[in-house]
Amino acid sequence: MRVPLSWLAEYVDLAPGSTTEDVHAALVQVGLEEEDVHTFDVTGPVVVGEVLEFVEEPQKNGKVIRWCQVRVAPEGQLAADGGPDVHGIVCGAGNFFVGDKVVVTLPGAVLPGPFPITPRKTYGHVSDGMIASTRELGLGDEHDGILRLSTLGVDAEPGTDAIALLGLDDAAVEINVTPDRGYAFSIRGVAREYSHATGAKFDDPALRDALRPTGTNGFPVALADEAPIHGKPGVRVFATRIVRNVDAARPTPPWMVSRLKLAGIRSISLLVDITNYVMLELGQPIHGYDLDTLTDGITVRRAQPGEKLTTLDAQARTLSPEDLLITDGSGPIGLAGVMGGATTEMGENTRNVLIEAANFDPVSIARTARRHKLPSEASKRFERGVDPAIAVAAASRVAELMVELAGGEADETGSLVGEPTTAEPILLPNGYVSGLIGIEYTAEEIRGSLVEIGATVDDADGGLRVIAPSWRPDITDKSDLAEEVARIVGYDRIPSVLPVAPPGRGLTRSQRVRRTVADTLAAAGSTEIVAFPFLPASENDKFGSPTAGSVPAIKVANALDASAPYLRTSLIPGLISAAKRNLSRGLTDVSLFELGLVFTPENGKRYGQAELPSGVARPTDEQLAELNAGIPPQPRHVGVLIVGNAVAKQPGIASVPSGITDALAAVSQIGLATGAQIDVIQGSHHSMHPGRTAELRVGDRVVGYAGELLPQLALDSDLPRVVAVAELDLDAILEATDAAITAGVIGTLPAATQDLSLVVPRSVPAGDVLATVREGSGELLEDIRLVDDYRGKGVADDAKSLTFALRFRAADRTLTAAEASEAKLAGSALATERFGAVLRE
Structure with a gap:
């Protein structure tokens, strides 16, 4: 909300010489957030x-x-x-x-x-x-x-x-209005808050007597909301006034133009400017109709299926049965509380004006504005709650200005249909405010603060009986009253005390591991990204599971982007999109990773079918359980993508292109960070290169895949032919590993190293052979690595020679060469038994 100082000064006594900084400082004292200062930036002459x-x-x-x-x-x-x-x-x-x-x-x-x-x-x-x-x-x-x-x-x-x-010497302060303080969307509300902060005299502009109607049976109005939302009627109060013989061609006076401009509203025409001016002044949205275009009276009702309305922005809109409408004999003439219709718009030829000032249900207006993607200054105020007792005063103020500035003649009689709702009394127990805020307040301070905000306060057994003012729908219970006392007396009374953190708490195991994984990958040269979690169905089919389409995807009912309405089942598409963007900007060597949730619904199970609670009261445990049951599993994955060179070309050093080995290196780093033994098994994935795909396991559980994308798939994504990727289920790894990571014993005695070359059929995975040799070599084996995979001269066409480097060590003695050789041959013998391996000399 932007508040011109000259306008504010009409209703509250600003201290002489007050600057925008002074006004901001005063408003901050009562909880309004400072945003900006606006001026015309014109200096003379x-x-x-x-x-x-x-x-x-x-x-x-x-x-x-x-x-x-x-x-x-x-x-x-x-x-x-x-x-x-x-x-x-x-x-x-x-x-x-x-x-x-x-x-x-x-x-x-x-x-x-x-x-x-x-x-x-x-x-x-x-x-x-x-x-x-x-x-x-x-x-x-x-x-x-x-x-x-x-x-x-x-x-x-x-x-x-x-x-x-021209009013170019004026300035405006801008404040941030939170959703619970809609009354501050008006000069009236901000002036009252300035009065609370400074003690300055406040003159309520809603108490003017000018042009008040002498009766309430003027223009015919009917309230016919037969389908209220969450049990509350869509309209509570509807007031009208008629002003005849206006001169719509008259110019808007400069003082009004400058105030509207500083408040962020463009001057349009005199009649429209007056309605906007009063909206800003009192916080009551106003709509004006060209009276001569109306047929019969006004009826406020819900839309019927198939009805349409062309709004003031010239857009033809198909209406929902939830939309609250202003109608006359011709049909819909306005979206209540959001925007008027084009057929009854005030224009240059308007001579007679019907003024509308109504109070609409916040939930109904909010849903209509979002449904039609039509935010307006009116809906912004109705969504947060408008004072239901101000409608007649606002309509009278518009009539007063139209008479004064447009030369009109106001009918003495107006219309008023409906009654403003009154707030329920709240019992404020003795001692409650001091107990909640943590400091002592006197009885006089508590009562005086509540009276100052406009509440009605009476004595009651054990405390005070308080009725909140009509412009404060946010005050609904005793904690709200306690907050108002703390605000009005002054937040500076509340001491700043640093709370002592209770012992024994900290990050959970999952949080610690996630941070360690992220730190490890970042330290290895990767950059963390956060990708958009919504995808087209085709992207989920490509990457979501080893078998295309085997995991269904959840479709979002109100997708932000119609081309990407599905929740992701894999992190790889987001990594590809980020890599593509970086390559397009000249970054050719890219290593990216992401830790994020994926959504893996179970086949045949429907999600999101539970009825949403109304929001009027806290959901019951049964409702919460039903809602939680409608949420698909959301495991946390870690994904890695590497493209370009793993080692850049340098003087004396050739470039080394990245590939599956780099993806497996990232998997190894994740294993170290999580304390998991991740086994690499020959695997397959429909989006990955055959023969360059690894299945990743912890024990017997598959926790992910690593490899290179299919070349054509990479080219279709505008990436180089070789793109290394890995994706692991981090939650599954944590479930399959112990909570504690135990460091191994560092050997101090000399080690014995041996090489072992075995010829096996090409179809036998090297990882299976390595695991078998490790098992057969016994407890003396400290480390084993595959160092060569040879296929060529001297080896049969259907075979391959695998060379392993083995390191043996005993904890209590120095091993002899014979002991090391014996352990190695034991491992070789087990590989011969299982795979027909032949020792290669």
Whole structure:
């Protein structure tokens, strides 16, 4: 909410000389968050000028300029810039005439931009200033011609300060309005808060007596909401006033234009500007209808299936039966609380106006605004709650301004249908406020604070009986009252105490492991990303499971992107998308990883079918259990993608392209970080290269896959042919491993190293042979690694030679070569028994 200071000062006594910083500081004291300061950024001299004469001079480029003589000071007096009373000015606009009063920015002035004004030679003349347009002054977007003061209904003598005349010397403070404090979306609400902070006198603009109706049976209105949402009617109060014989062509006065601009609203026309002005002033959204376009009376009802409405933004909208409508005899004429219809819009030819000020249900308005993706200033206020007792005052204020500024005549009788709801009494027990806030408040402080915010306070047994004011629908229980006492008395009364963390708490095992995995991969040179969790169905089919389509995907009902409505079943698509973006920006060697949730629903089970609670009360345990049952399993995965060179080319060092070995290295790092023994088995995956795919296991449990993408799949994703990837189920790894990671004993006695070469059929996985040799070699074997896989001369075509490096060590003695050889041959013998391995000499 942007609050012009001149407007605020009409309803609360600002301290003399108050700056925007002072006002912000005061509002922060009562819990309103400071956002920004807005000004017109115009400094003088900027004066009223009178066009005495001009000469039109065509230029070679086809443009016609005017060489003008403009009086910028009373005759015979010096101008504000110290120059003569008549200045010669070059102007490119052609929409003004001799005798017009215009705004002249003299040398030394600065316009928004900043754009300093200096005498300058142009088109063969020295232009001693500039005649300004609306946009150049920051008052609007109009830039086709200069601003003629007559269009604003303003007349002033040459040399008059135009900054003060047009309200350009005003400034606005901007505050952040939280959802529970909708009353602060008005000058009225902010002025009251400033009064709370400073003790300044507050004059409530809603208490004006001007043009109050003498009756409530004027224009016919019927409330016919037969399908209320969550049991509450869509409209509580509906007030109208009629103003006849308005002059819609009259200009909006400058003071209103400048205030609306500072408040963030563009001036449109006098009648519309008045409704917006009162909305900002009182917080009550207003809508005006061209009375002559209405047929019969107004009925407020829900939409019927298939009904349509063209709103003020010229969009034809298909309505939902949940939408609350304003209708007349012709059908829908407005989306209640959101936007009016085009057929009854106030325009240049409007002569008679029907003013509407209603109070609508926040939930109903919020759903309609989101359903039609149509946020508006009105819906923003109704969603947070509008004072239900202010409708008649707001309609009367609009009528007053239309009479004063548009020359209209207000009907004495208005309409008022419905009654504002009253808040339920709240019992505030003695001692509750001090006990909750943690400091002592006197009884006088508590009662005085509640009275100050507008509450009705009476004595009750054991405490106070409090009724919240009509503009505070957020106050519903005793804790809200305690918060108001703390706020009004002052947050500075509450001491800052650092809480002592209870012992024995900290990160969970899962959190510790996740951090360790991320740190390990980052230390190895990978960059962590966070990818979009929504995908097209095709991406889930490619990467979601080893067998295409074997894991169904969850489709989001209200997807942010219609082309990607499914929850991901794999992290690989997000990594591919990030790699593609980085490659397109010239980063050719990329290593990425992500830790994130994937969604793996069970076949045949439906999710998200539970009925959503209304939100009026806390859901029951049964409702929460039903909602939780409708959530698919969400295991946490870790994914890695490597593309480009693992080792960049350097002087004396050839580049080393990345591949499956780098993916397996990342798997090894994850295993070290989690304390898991991850076994690498020959595997297959429909999106990965045959023969370059590894199945990853912890014990007998498959926890992921690693390998290289199919070359064609990589090329289709605009990536190089070789893309190494790995994806592991981190939750499954944690379940399959012990909570404690025990470090092994470091051997201090000499080790005996041996090599073992075995010839086995090509179909036998090297990992199976390695595991068998490890098993057969016994407890003396400390380490075993595959160091060579040879296929060629000297080895049968259907066989391969696997060479392993073995390290043996005993804990209590120095091994002899014979003992090491005996253990090695035992491992070889077991491999011969299982796979027919032959020892290669």
